[in-house]
Amino acid sequence: MTPVARISAAIEILDDVLIGENAERVLTTWARGHRFAGSKDRAAIRDLVFDALRCLRSYCWLGGAGLGRPSGRQVMIGALRATGADLDTVFCEARFAPRPLTEEERAVVPDLEGAPQAVQLDCPDWLLPLYEATLSETAVAVLERMRTRSGVFLRVNARKSTLGHAMEHLENDGIEAVPHPLSETALKVTKGARAVARSQAYLTGLVELQDAGSQAIIDALPLEDGMRVLDYCAGGGGKALAMGARVDVDLTAHDVDPARMQDIAPRASRAGIKVLTARKADMASDYDLVLCDVPCSGSGAYARSPQGKWALTPVRLEQLTGLQSQILDEVAPLVRSGGVLAYATCSLFQAENTAQIEAFLDRHSGFTLEAQRLISPLEGGDGFFYAVLRRTV
Incomplete structure (x- = not known):
């Protein structure tokens, strides 16, 4: 699939997710109906969808939906605007690309700095005070952190391995990981995360997927x-x-x-x-x-x-x-x-x-x-x- 075709697929999937469908289920259903999409295509589309869900309010704002109910198209317009991408190279006449921008969509000139704080932090309005009550001065930093993807962590099975031993076995399968200070058994994957479930270290029980x-x-x-x-x-x-x-x-x-x-x-x-x-x-x-x-x-x-x-x-x-x-x-x-x-x-x-x-x-x-x-x-x-x-x- 071309990059623009992946954007079109993400728009289609988001339209279902935004009306309340479970994202994982919609992604699975889409993949079954589009057998031509390879593993890299499916992974890329999944990333687009979940990145959009992490930053939904700010992307809606940038896409012209404001505080109203968005469409998948508006969310992806906002996602691309957030990265500074040239929208006309994506929303164009190319095969499988999303249709070109309308004059109304072009007229939107969003200013995220002028958006409410909860929009900038991609947080529902009613949840922001709950975070602030617990986290105080770190609330903004925590919400900013949760706008980005989580890391992939492994737990080393102390019955079978040590951190160093597990790291060597992972490296044999092209996976790089480093110890993480939250736990003496934790490794953070820095390269090759998608290969973990196929690795011998995982299949033989040396490591297990688990957050630090x-x-x-x-x-x-x-x-x-x-x-x-x-x-x-x-x-x-x-x-x-x-x-x-x-x-x-x-x-x-x-x-x-x-x-x-x-x-x-x-x-x-x-x-x-x-x-x-x-x-x-x-x-x-x-x-x-x-x-x-x-x-x-x-x-x-x-x-x-x-x-x-x-x-x-x-x-x-x-x-x-x-x-x-x-x-x-x-x-x-x-x-x-x-x-x-x-x-x-x-x-x-x-x-x-x-x-x-x-x-x-x-x-x-x-x-x-x-x-x-x-x-x-x-x-x-x-x-x-x-x-x-x-x-x-």
Whole structure:
């Protein structure tokens, strides 16, 4: 595909995404219907779509949509204006190119400096105060950071490898990576990220894809050999596998939707780690450590999952905080006396983090707070929060 044909494809896909369709699903459907598009074409189009979602408000402004509902065409016009590209070389009569600009589109002379701050930062108006309440003077820098793509991070499986050993194996497959300070097991990929899933280091379980901030959460847990550990909101099992790679524990994973755990078995086999998956009725009530990485707004990871910030509403945030409270109350009885309850989100909002922990401690006098930390995107990975609570009775 030519570059202009890729722009046309991105416009088509964005038109569906902008009316509420899931971006990943639309991209998959488009690819199935356009078999002629090669892997490089699909990757380039995906980048165009996700870059547009990260910078949606500013691109809309630059594309002439203002604060109204945009079209995919307006968003891509704004994206190209943001880079200083010559629009007439893209919107032209060339085959598969988007149609030439109209006089009305040419007449738009946007000034991003005159746009509201939330537009410049690509943030919904109602979310900006929530970021400011938590991040204070760093809020602008964090939101600016989340306008760009997240890095690709790997977790080195300490059961099978060391950082240096893993880096050598990755390099054999043309992948370059360097250690990252957020975690002693973290590598940041600097070259060849798209080849990771095909590399021998990945296929043989030396490394696993996992954000550095997520790895830092596992580093903070008081894990010891022989513990009975429950990953209560396990999803695909990333944190369960990270715990199992760090120490020799009796590891159980649970998720309210068992389908989310379907990848745990092959991932665990590749990593050389045993993970038991369990329904709620099958779980014990005396775990040494229970981790609940709860559903949340994802407000610390919008660089990675940008569609979430446009889908989130005040009602949905209220629903999420209610669910988080419910999960904490559900898992509290599963922790043995003297055991640990660990709470984690990929959110930067107080309502989901410190306020949630304070409310839990008010409801459960038998727990004390041992540690909590907000991991900022400015530290290099996604944004996360964790709290470590000890059951005293």
